[in-house]
Amino acid sequence: MFRRPQFLLCLCLPTLVAAAPYTPTDDTQVLERVPARSSDPRARELHALRQQLRQDPQNLALAVRLAQRYYDEVAAQGDPRYIGQAQAALQPWLGLSDPPPPVRLLRAILLQFDHRFDEALADLDAVLRAAPDHVEAGAWRTAILMVRADYEGARASCRQLAPFTTPLSAAACAAQVDAATGRAATAAASLRAALRDHPQASAPERLWSLTRLAEIEERRGDAAAAEAAFREAQALGLPDVYLQAAHADFLLDQGRAAEVLVLLQGRGRADVLLLRLALAAKATGDAGAAAHAAELRARFDAARQRGDTSHRKEESRFALAIEGDVPRALALARENWVEQREAADARILLEAALAARDADAAAPVLRWLEATGFESTVLRALAARVRELR
Amino acid sequence: MPARDVWTRWRRALLLAAALALWAAAGWAHKPSDSYLSLTVADATASGRWDIALRDLDLALALDADGDGLITWGELRARHGEIAAYAGARLAITADGEPCTLEIGAQQVDDHTDGTYTVLPLRVTCPRPPVVLGLAYTLFAELDPQHRGLLQLGTPAGTRAAILGPLAPLQRFELGHGGAWEQFAAYLRDGVWHIWIGFDHILFLLSLLLPAVGLWAARRWRPVERFASAFWDVLRIVTSFTVAHSVTLSLATLGFVSLPSRLVESAIAASVVVAALNNVWPLFLGRRWLMAFAFGLVHGFGFASVLAELGLPQGTLALALVGFNVGVELGQLAIVLVFLPLAWAVRRSWFYRRAVLLGGSLAIAALAAVWLAERVFEVKLLPW
Numbered sequence: 001m002f003r004r005p006q007f008l009l010c011l012c013l014p015t016l017v018a019a020a021p022y023t024p025t026d027d028t029q030v031l032e033r034v035p036a037r038s039s040d041p042r043a044r045e046l047h048a049l050r051q052q053l054r055q056d057p058q059n060l061a062l063a064v065r066l067a068q069r070y071y072d073e074v075a076a077q078g079d080p081r082y083i084g085q086a087q088a089a090l091q092p093w094l095g096l097s098d099p100p101p102p103v104r105l106l107r108a109i110l111l112q113f114d115h116r117f118d119e120a121l122a123d124l125d126a127v128l129r130a131a132p133d134h135v136e137a138g139a140w141r142t143a144i145l146m147v148r149a150d151y152e153g154a155r156a157s158c159r160q161l162a163p164f165t166t167p168l169s170a171a172a173c174a175a176q177v178d179a180a181t182g183r184a185a186t187a188a189a190s191l192r193a194a195l196r197d198h199p200q201a202s203a204p205e206r207l208w209s210l211t212r213l214a215e216i217e218e219r220r221g222d223a224a225a226a227e228a229a230f231r232e233a234q235a236l237g238l239p240d241v242y243l244q245a246a247h248a249d250f251l252l253d254q255g256r257a258a259e260v261l262v263l264l265q266g267r268g269r270a271d272v273l274l275l276r277l278a279l280a281a282k283a284t285g286d287a288g289a290a291a292h293a294a295e296l297r298a299r300f301d302a303a304r305q306r307g308d309t310s311h312r313k314e315e316s317r318f319a320l321a322i323e324g325d326v327p328r329a330l331a332l333a334r335e336n337w338v339e340q341r342e343a344a345d346a347r348i349l350l351e352a353a354l355a356a357r358d359a360d361a362a363a364p365v366l367r368w369l370e371a372t373g374f375e376s377t378v379l380r381a382l383a384a385r386v387r388e389l390r
Numbered sequence: 391m392p393a394r395d396v397w398t399r400w401r402r403a404l405l406l407a408a409a410l411a412l413w414a415a416a417g418w419a420h421k422p423s424d425s426y427l428s429l430t431v432a433d434a435t436a437s438g439r440w441d442i443a444l445r446d447l448d449l450a451l452a453l454d455a456d457g458d459g460l461i462t463w464g465e466l467r468a469r470h471g472e473i474a475a476y477a478g479a480r481l482a483i484t485a486d487g488e489p490c491t492l493e494i495g496a497q498q499v500d501d502h503t504d505g506t507y508t509v510l511p512l513r514v515t516c517p518r519p520p521v522v523l524g525l526a527y528t529l530f531a532e533l534d535p536q537h538r539g540l541l542q543l544g545t546p547a548g549t550r551a552a553i554l555g556p557l558a559p560l561q562r563f564e565l566g567h568g569g570a571w572e573q574f575a576a577y578l579r580d581g582v583w584h585i586w587i588g589f590d591h592i593l594f595l596l597s598l599l600l601p602a603v604g605l606w607a608a609r610r611w612r613p614v615e616r617f618a619s620a621f622w623d624v625l626r627i628v629t630s631f632t633v634a635h636s637v638t639l640s641l642a643t644l645g646f647v648s649l650p651s652r653l654v655e656s657a658i659a660a661s662v663v664v665a666a667l668n669n670v671w672p673l674f675l676g677r678r679w680l681m682a683f684a685f686g687l688v689h690g691f692g693f694a695s696v697l698a699e700l701g702l703p704q705g706t707l708a709l710a711l712v713g714f715n716v717g718v719e720l721g722q723l724a725i726v727l728v729f730l731p732l733a734w735a736v737r738r739s740w741f742y743r744r745a746v747l748l749g750g751s752l753a754i755a756a757l758a759a760v761w762l763a764e765r766v767f768e769v770k771l772l773p774w
Contacts, residue, residue: 021439021498021509027464031499031506032444036459043459058770080422081445084536091535096768269504298503306424306538307553 045069053089063089064102071109078241078270083113101127105137115310115339117144133164142173149341151181151372168198172209179216182373188216188225203236210236211243218250219343221377226250241270248276249344253378257283268292271299275314279321293322312336316348326355337364343376350382359389423537425529426502427481427554429512430544431565434485436514438544440477441500441507442529447473449533463499466508470497477510480529485520486572487579521572523563527554560699573706574713581717584696585725590658590761591689592725593754597665598627598678599729600747603737605672611743617734623678624730628722630679634686635693636715642694643711654691656765661685662758669751693718 024031035043049066056062070086073079087094087110093103094110108123121144127137138161145154158173165173171194178187191213195206214229230247244267248260260280268274278296281289300315312332320329330352337349346365353362362383368374369383423446429438444461447453453461453469474494483490495511523543530537539554545565552561564573585591602623604613614620641647665681668674674681697714736742764771 021500023498024463027462027467029463030460031463031466032448032461033459034445034448034454034461037454037457038459039457040459080536081534084422084534085449087535088533091532092770295503302424302503302540305540305551305553306422308422 042073046073058092060093060100060103063092064106067106071106074113075241076239078272080113083110086110098126101130101134105134105140108137108140112140112144113310117148117339120144128160132160135161135165135169138164139169139173146176146180147340147342149180149368149372151177155181166198166201166205168194168201168205168209172212175216176212179219180372180374182375184216184220184375188213188220188222191216203238207233207236207238207240207243211240211246214250215246215343218253219376219378223250223254241272245272245276248273248280252276252279252283257281261286268295271296271311272314274299275318278318282322293318296322309335313340313345313348316352320348320352320355326352330356330358330361334361341368343374343379346374346379347382350379350386354382354385354389357389359386362386423530423534425537425539426507426542427527427539428542428544429514431520431523431546433519434516436483436490436512436516436523438512438514440481440510440512441502442473442477442510443502443504444499444506444508445504446530446534446537447476447508450530451476461506466499470508473497473508474510477529480527480531482524482526483514483516484524484526485516485518486522486576487524487583488517490514490516490520520565522576523565524560525554525563526560528556528559531556531559558699570706570709574709577710577713578717578720581714581719582721582724583717584693584714585718585721588692588696590662590758591692593758594658594662594665594685594689595628595631595682595722595725596729597662597669597751597754598631598682599624599726600669600733600751601672601678602627602730603733604743604747606743606747613737613743620730620734624726626679627682628726630683631686631689632719632722634683635690635718638687638690639693639697639715639718640690640711642691643697643707647691649691651695652765652768654688654695656762657685657688658692659758659762659765661688663755663762666751666755666758669747670755 035046037043037047046066046069049062049069053059053062053066066089067086070082070089073082074086086106090103090106090110093099094107096103098104099107104123104127108120108127111117111120111123121141124137124141124144127134128141131137138157142154142157142161145151145157155174155177158170158177161173162170171191175187175191175194178184178190191209195201195209195213201209210229210233214226214233217223217229218226227250230243230250233243234247244264248264251257251260251263257280260276261284264273264277264280268277274292274296278289278292280286281292296318300311300318303311313336316329316332316336319325319332323329329348333345333349333352337345346368349365350362353359353365365379366383366386369379423443425443425446426441427438428440429436444453444466448461451469451472453465455465455468474497478492478494481492483492491514493513493515495513497511498509500507500509525541527539529539535556537555541550541552541554543550543552543563545563547565550563552563554561562576602614603620604611606612614623638647642649665678665685668678668681693714697711733742733746736746760771763769
């Protein structure tokens with residue numbers, strides 16, 4: 001009778017924070033998994049590039065290629081270690097006041113990972129001044145303006161990009177701005193049409209456009225259309241953390257948490273996905289709920305210890321939905337809103353304000369909804385409940 | 391035009407990748423690379439452990455020997471010696487400026503939130519019980535500048551936490567018990583050390599001092615006849631330099647003046663070029679003390695940035711400033727005390743008047759010109 005709880009404890013220990021150090025007894029025991037250089041072509045390519053750059057660290061073309069590959073890995077796996085490794089590859093040029101344009105673009109991306117949006121925009125503007133047709137710089141610039149809820153700026157940015165990019169990308173760029181400014185129905189229709197008219201578009205481009213479409217449909221409250229777009233995006237088979245997180249959020253809202261556990265199985269290394277796993281496990285009463293929560297708590301603690309504040313949105317959601325720590329959730333959501341103003345940022349602030357019964361705290365979001373005409377059934381419903389608090 | 395070429399190729403690749411990156415700006419939660427370093431200090435020794443992620447070590451040392459994506463205990467165990475050497479070379483501990491020895495014991499493993507770590511047991515032996523414990527942490531600095539070492543430092547006064555990493559590779563921790571004198575002494579030692587390793591300062595000073603024992607005038611070598619006059623010349627130059635750099639070191643450290651470091655570093659390099667060339671084509675031979683004063687003001691800003699990097703203690707700022715400054719002067723004095731008798735002894739030789747004064751000055755000017763180019767254009771030309 002005494003055996004069982006101990007046995008259970010042993011099962012969850014490995015996922016908890018720093019237990020006691022131990023000495024494995026078996027040489028074949030697997031301690032860690034890393035990208036397999038012998039079988040995984042992506043890992044082999046990265047390894048080869050790294051070796052070449054080590055021989056020739058001043059080789060700009062090589063450094064840029066390696067950094068770009070690292071960014072791809074960040075998008076695919078959500079592992080921020082690659083950001084630091086990209087920074088290392090670019091180190092000889094990063095401190096320059098006017099680095100070569102490819103480095104300047106990559107530096108802007110590094111800066112925005114750190115939420116240093118002003119500096120990132122300054123770099124992107126410099127790249128675009130030299131080359132107005134620079135699609136990727138324009139794309140990043142638009143993305144940052146969207147995060148900061150500068151929709152007029154984003155619209156102008158999309159317009160400048162349009163002649164230089166593909167019709168599908170141009171349509172998706174415009175649609176995301178339109179959907180944020182009271183024209184969600186036309187935005188969805190035109191994006192769907194663009195997807196239909198350009199079936200030959202590349203898989204990453206379709207993935208991006210479909211994810212945007214799914215989000216717009218979800219906000220409009222058309223769950224069936226959102227579901228279809230998410231499925232079509234998943235069917236492309238590309239690893240993409242953002243898509244997984246958005247899809248998981250959709251399923252959680254639909255009360256389909258069990259599907260999230262399947263969708264994200266084994267993807268917990270990315271913090272954003274571990275958060276969704278923890279939320280789904282809690283909703284379904286899954287046995288792993290406590291372990292997921294403990295691991296996430298430990299990661300937030302570790303991030304705080306290293307002075308990192310770029311994860312406030314996720315931590316606020318964690319504090320509210322899992323820890324039930326309303327004051328902390330509200331404080332984090334308010335700080336986050338100062339920096340980032342997308343639908344998810346608005347939502348966590350409304351939810352935390354509701355839980356705290358503090359309508360004033362949500363006032364900035366209410367003003368933002370008024371001013372932009374941002375369409376979202378969920379946000380509008382939450383906002384109505386906040387107004388009732390008064 | 392290689393740069394242009396790179397840019398064109400890069401642009402072509404971009405049009406394909408175009409807009410797919412758009413969303414990354416939304417940002418994700420981070421669990422980047424961290425190591426966990428805990429140390430407890432007791433008298434002249436410290437003990438603790440250092441947990442380093444296997445994934446990070448794999449990047450540095452390719453732990454996954456067979457490349458199958460799995461790091462086994464056997465693979466790890468075989469590399470324990472290399473790991474200890476690698477890590478040990480990237481953590482330097484000092485007690486009041488003097489190096490401590492670091493022993494790394496038998497490694498174990500432990501699980502953290504983002505994977506398995508190797509655990510290095512540490513034993514630190516210092517030449518004295520540290521008043522100021524210095525930690526120079528450079529682990530993975532060249533592989534991942536976002537790597538951090540999360541330090542828990544146990545002291546008799548309680549536990550302290552700090553973040554180690556490339557942003558502040560050298561950190562100092564006052565362990566409380568030391569009196570004002572010990573702190574002063576610690577900064578003094580740093581001051582001495584930094585003038586000795588600050589080659590641009592030394593070369594500037596030497597360039598000014600070289601003609602103190604003799605000079606070329608009207609194509610003739612005129613050695614100085616009386617030691618006293620060489621001595622006063624040196625004293626005047628050293629004093630001017632000292633007064634000038636003490637003024638700006640103090641003003642900058644106390645926060646009254648601040649200059650961009652690129653400007654300061656470039657001006658320091660330029661001062662070395664001018665001082666050295668002045669020995670070959672004299673412009674102001676008898677007024678070298680004025681040059682020492684004018685450029686000394688610039689060098690003071692350079693010292694101030696070194697002092698700022700060392701970390702300034704709250705509350706005892708003046709003590710640190712004076713200690714560091716006195717240290718710089720003593721270090722400088724030591725250099726002069728070695729230089730002057732030697733130069734005096736050989737001043738009549740061909741070696742001194744040709745090889746040292748002319749050849750040496752030209753070599754110094756050339757080296758400093760490269761530094762100047764590096765600092766102005768922010769490029770790396772020299773391998774060190």
